[in-house]
Amino acid sequence: MTSRTAVDVRPITESEFADWQRALNVGFLREPGLDQDILDARRAQFTPGRSLGAFDAGRCVATFRSFAQELTVVGGATVPADAVTNVTVTATHRRRGLLTRMMAQDLTAAKERGDVVATLIAAEYPIYGRYGFGPATSATEWTVDVPRAGLDPRWAGPEDGGRIDLVDAEDVRKLGPELHERLRRGQPGAVSRDELWWRITTGAVRFHPTFHEPYYVVYRAADGRVEGMAAYTADDNWGDAKQPLNTARVKWLTGVTPAAERALWHFLCSIDWVVKVRSGWRAPDDLLPHFLPDPRAAAVTTHADWMWVRILDVVRALEARTYGAAGELVLEVTDRAGLAGGRFRLGASADGAGVCAPAAGSADLTLDVAELAALWLGDESAVRLAALGRVREERAGAARQADALLRTSRRPWCPDVF
Numbered sequence: 001m002t003s004r005t006a007v008d009v010r011p012i013t014e015s016e017f018a019d020w021q022r023a024l025n026v027g028f029l030r031e032p033g034l035d036q037d038i039l040d041a042r043r044a045q046f047t048p049g050r051s052l053g054a055f056d057a058g059r060c061v062a063t064f065r066s067f068a069q070e071l072t073v074v075g076g077a078t079v080p081a082d083a084v085t086n087v088t089v090t091a092t093h094r095r096r097g098l099l100t101r102m103m104a105q106d107l108t109a110a111k112e113r114g115d116v117v118a119t120l121i122a123a124e125y126p127i128y129g130r131y132g133f134g135p136a137t138s139a140t141e142w143t144v145d146v147p148r149a150g151l152d153p154r155w156a157g158p159e160d161g162g163r164i165d166l167v168d169a170e171d172v173r174k175l176g177p178e179l180h181e182r183l184r185r186g187q188p189g190a191v192s193r194d195e196l197w198w199r200i201t202t203g204a205v206r207f208h209p210t211f212h213e214p215y216y217v218v219y220r221a222a223d224g225r226v227e228g229m230a231a232y233t234a235d236d237n238w239g240d241a242k243q244p245l246n247t248a249r250v251k252w253l254t255g256v257t258p259a260a261e262r263a264l265w266h267f268l269c270s271i272d273w274v275v276k277v278r279s280g281w282r283a284p285d286d287l288l289p290h291f292l293p294d295p296r297a298a299a300v301t302t303h304a305d306w307m308w309v310r311i312l313d314v315v316r317a318l319e320a321r322t323y324g325a326a327g328e329l330v331l332e333v334t335d336r337a338g339l340a341g342g343r344f345r346l347g348a349s350a351d352g353a354g355v356c357a358p359a360a361g362s363a364d365l366t367l368d369v370a371e372l373a374a375l376w377l378g379d380e381s382a383v384r385l386a387a388l389g390r391v392r393e394e395r396a397g398a399a400r401q402a403d404a405l406l407r408t409s410r411r412p413w414c415p416d417v418f
């Protein structure tokens, strides 16, 4: 048996890709082997230096991958992000510090590259806080009880002069990217998608052993502009009394105007046979319940943390976003990894712009870099974190002032799983 310290953590070479994929499947409790065509398709995501593996006696026992991403912040600017994914440690090698070693390598490289933050969607809540990540967005799924929603059962299309059409995967690949660009430019927490994302999501490349083609619908406003799009599936469920009891599941729904969102949700709730609509992961303040005459017909099925953020550069992160009030705040940011900590003065002006610089003198608030990440996109409250003892007020009233500056009227949302 190899000694524990002999496990080598390093970027994989292309020839190790198949072994690395096998370890990834094992870590995610999926069937270990992959068809050659899926393996070949997945090679498109291989970027030299950014897929890490741990090797013990020549066998890959841990995986980690990062890729370049743009993240939209409050006010609509974007920052370069190091998106972390495919994190696994094989059960035989767990709790020996392999994730810690891979994370340290990746975050150090991201900092050197000039990324402002790292991002990820956490499989389990307790994993990533220790590395300076904080939950920066959350997501909610609703299940709509259609017969109780109070919608007009004779609904035959949008009332606003727009229209809804079924389209094919090829149309989604043509129309989707521009629509998503419009959405993400105005949605703090949204991230960029590359062309491969559209090809995977529409089944143009086989990335997974099974792909079930969904239905795709497009909403065009009265002027013909595409303003919304959704993908959904439906099950096959009949009740004992020969009643259709089908559930429609939304895979994703993009609307760039409230009218588009309204039309798409009403469409989904109007499909004959469908008695339940599962919304998929939405922003926690999504308008969906209030498009229904009886909002209680939309019951929250799940509500949880979603995208986690690790701030790598406090000055650039705080200067990238805008602020809801004018004011000045000195933050003492602790970072046990030594990547981003320090004392910083944030000055926000009445036009919303922020200026941030390292500061001397006394701090108003002391907080860990993970708590700053939770506050950064406006979703968390400093007053709440202070009540939990996770933010310390060095000056009375500083947490309330931080909320006035940082919190936003709509909540951040990341529509993607990555």
Ligand SMILES: CC(=O)SCCNC(=O)CCNC(=O)[C@H](O)C(C)(C)COP(=O)(O)OP(=O)(O)OC[C@H]1O[C@@H](n2cnc3c(N)ncnc32)[C@H](O)[C@@H]1OP(=O)(O)O
Binding pocket: 027, 028, 084, 085, 086, 087, 088, 089, 090, 093, 094, 095, 096, 097, 098, 099, 100, 101, 120, 121, 122, 123, 124, 126, 127, 130
């Ligand atoms: C972005 C994504 O890809 S999310 C997907 C994450 N992957 C998974 O959930 C797949 C299944 N799980 C795994 O593969 C592994 O358990 C991992 C990757 C989560 C952790 O890998 P490990 O190598 O065991 O972690 P490592 O030994 O570095 O642990 C460091 C610390 O985190 C703690 N920790 C690690 N994983 C967990 C967890 N799931 N829950 C609670 N604590 C954890 C360890 O106990 C350790 O704490 P300590 O420093 O106080 O002793």
